[in-house]
Amino acid sequence: MSWSSRIALVGLMLLAACGFEPLHAPRAGGGSVPAALSTVQIANIPDRSGQYLRNYLRDEINPYGVPGNPQYRLEIQLAEQRSDIGLRRDDIRTRTNLTLEAQYRLVALVDGKVVLQGRSRTLSSFDILINDYTNVVSEQDARQQGLRQIGADIRTRLSLHFSRPEAAVRP
16 A cells, blocks of 8 residues: 555544534434425525525535425525726727625525524626627626526535534425
8 A cells, every 4th residue: 555545544433433424424413414404495595696596505505406394594685786997098998897785685485583693795797899799798707607606605604504403304
């Protein structure tokens, strides 16, 4: 066995000894993060960007469809801001920042109590070119990339919330 293999083996043994558990693995006390995520209903989010974010989250959180008996509702408010950062001497813009910010709340449907809330923010940039169609496509791509990042962040934070023993959902 080579030295690098031995070091890797020792590292894995130390990782197992520290209590590391995969986030989406079944828990010893019952329940799992994917099972808990499948009980989350995602509320409508206004505008086209909100629709894109909601569809992304629905695919990531509820891959098997809308929950039949939801226990939580995820509410999201989405804001978008554009700012020009590249200007030529003749005041023609050449680059734009697109800032997307989502404020979210996870509400328990049983009592209406907010069990998790937070904010996720991302910044995407795109170049402004002479061709208008190229500009539209570049802006849409920057927006969708930012929305995917926000969706992944929200999914991770929900997963971490449900990984705590006191937040576990049991059937």
